Amino acid sequence: MSQRSKKLHFNVFVSGTGHHAGSKKHPLADPSKSLDILHYANQAQIAERGLLDSLFIADNYSGTGRRLEPFTMFAAIAALTKHIGFIATASTTYNDPFHLARKFASLDHISGGRAAWNIVTGHSQADADNFGKLGHPEHAERYAIGDEFVEVTKQLWDSWEEDALINDINQDTRIDDSKLHEIHFKGNYFNVKGPLNIPRPPQGYPVLVQAGSSESGKELAAKTGEVIFTAQQTLEAGQQFYTDVKSRLAKYGRTPDQLIIMPGLGPIVADTEAEARDLEEELNSYLNTEHALKRLSRYFTVDLTEYPLDGLVPIDKSKPFGSITNGITSRHEAVVDAARRENFTIRQFLARSAGGHGHLTFTGSVLQVADYIEKWFREGGADGFNLLPPIVPSGLTAFVDKVIPELQNRGLFRTEYEGTSLRENLGLARPANNYRHIWANRNIAASNETRVESNVPQ
């Protein structure tokens, strides 16, 4: 696809009050709605009005975050929307492939082909503690598990041929057992017989999303990812990441357009630049300095509360890049780079980082935000953006009602959904059923395939 005809893609990173750390206290936000499904359905409907591609919800298995569980939340919203895709986060370290393959297949059926999986490996010992595990596996092992996990899951989705389910009331069986296949997966971490107990997802596989930026993260994305979320702070860093990740695809027999790169962007937008700056200042005035400092300290790898707020950021105290193997590699590099570039005081650093917890933020008029997005897109920094509205729903509404029409006028964004599935809207091919390959790889002649008896009630 040429750059000219290629269109931007947008995902919305959903949140209870917004991604700006001051949003919780802003009069336009309402923290009491953090567990209200209609609050999230409203965000979905606004995003759908703007023809955006998808919603994404982050997740982990510890802490006190006030958020809903991704599968139940998206299943409910699916019933209230028609086009928007749903990117549910699920960790490969604290799940089981059979369970996840089944849940994603189910969400894809419920939504009519709008499900996607944000494949994460998790990053905290606290998660391990909640699963009776001795320790959170170290980085390389987490990715080795993740790699195998994704392989098993794909095989489970492929364990049903497309036409295994017979919707014919005149036949006495509704499942053709000869089209269900045991996978007999035996790996280093998983041992799964199969088949799955639900038909292949409408999209073949849900869209596979990846969000790690370490070497292993980028390899996993190049091998299996179809969308990658990342946190890049400058166009130059974004371009480097973009070129780096896209250049890894060829060795897996893939082409660059099979992976959509979406850096995070927190846009603070209003009709004029002055109004947008006022909103940013107002949001900053609601910051809880202590909380915001703690969060930033985690990414920065230094306890910033021990330093004076009006002193310079202690850059030299931050750990070397690449050494945060059990942390969040890309966010660490992004915040340290920003501090180094701008020579911030801690107070300024805090104000700048508050808008997107380590993601890129931009404050400006509608035209300035559109220009900014266009520049990243045209100059090879992004295929689209993972939007982090500073405050919801008003920040999302402003983007949808003001920035989207401007991007449409420039021919950079769709004026109607291209298809009915998330894959179609993202321009991603539906994966062929690979079950024959699975068997070939195991050196089992197709003619000797075990035919399985379905134990699903007919």
Ligand SMILES: Cc1cc2nc3c(=O)[nH]c(=O)nc-3n(C[C@H](O)[C@H](O)[C@H](O)COP(=O)(O)O)c2cc1C
């Ligand atoms: C936009 C974005 C969203 C993420 N969401 C989650 C999440 O919900 N849960 C999680 O455990 N990790 C999440 N991560 C972290 C990554 O998936 C990854 O586990 C982390 O970056 C560590 O991997 P890395 O060392 O390869 O970067 C997210 C990262 C990004 C950029």
